[in-house]
Amino acid sequence: MPEEDLVEVKFRLYDGSEIGPFWYSPSSTVGYLKEKILAEWPKDSKLNPKAVNDVKIISGGKILENSKTVGQCQMPFHELQKGAITMHVVVQPAVAKTKAEKKIDEAERKSICSCSIL
Template identity: 70%
Template sequence: MLEEELVELKFRLYDGSDIGPFRYSPASTVAMLKERIVAEWPKDKKIAPKGANDIKLINAGKILENSKTVGQCRVPFGDLPKAVITMHVVVQPFITKVKTAEKKVDEASRKNVCSCSIL
């Protein structure tokens, strides 16, 4: 495979730091990109995905599907053949944390109920 055919990607994390850049074949899938991101995730980050299903990749404002290839997700950039494409990485919150936060809101609304009696 010619080196010119490879697509150079880097992945921007929630705090502005980057993973990469790495070169990928246009036939590489988004699922393969996610696996690499999880493997390369910095150990010093407070928020970290447990697996590839815990992250979403965003390119040009669109969430990328796991079955799509890099070639299909690539947005034409005109005459920039060697430009590095930046994709944003979003770590999905864990479901258990979301449920406990909802319970706290429900409990707080129950405690603020007024029980007045008119005589």
């Protein structure tokens, strides 16, 4: 594939550090980018994602969907710039409720008053 068809992308992490830049095919998916980010994630970071779904990529003010391609994420003004596209990366791990929290939630639902005065 000719180099002119490739897109240069770098990732800015939540703490200001960067991963990349790397060259990707315009047909590469955001899910693939997330896998590469996990592989390159700094080991000394305070917050480490455990899975691809813990990573959110933001470009142009929008959170990118895993099924979108790099080519779809390019901004129209990208041709004016001669450099890498910077995408922001945040970690948003899935929060699982503990058993105690679930019991509290269920108890609150059971003790709701449902009186009606006519």
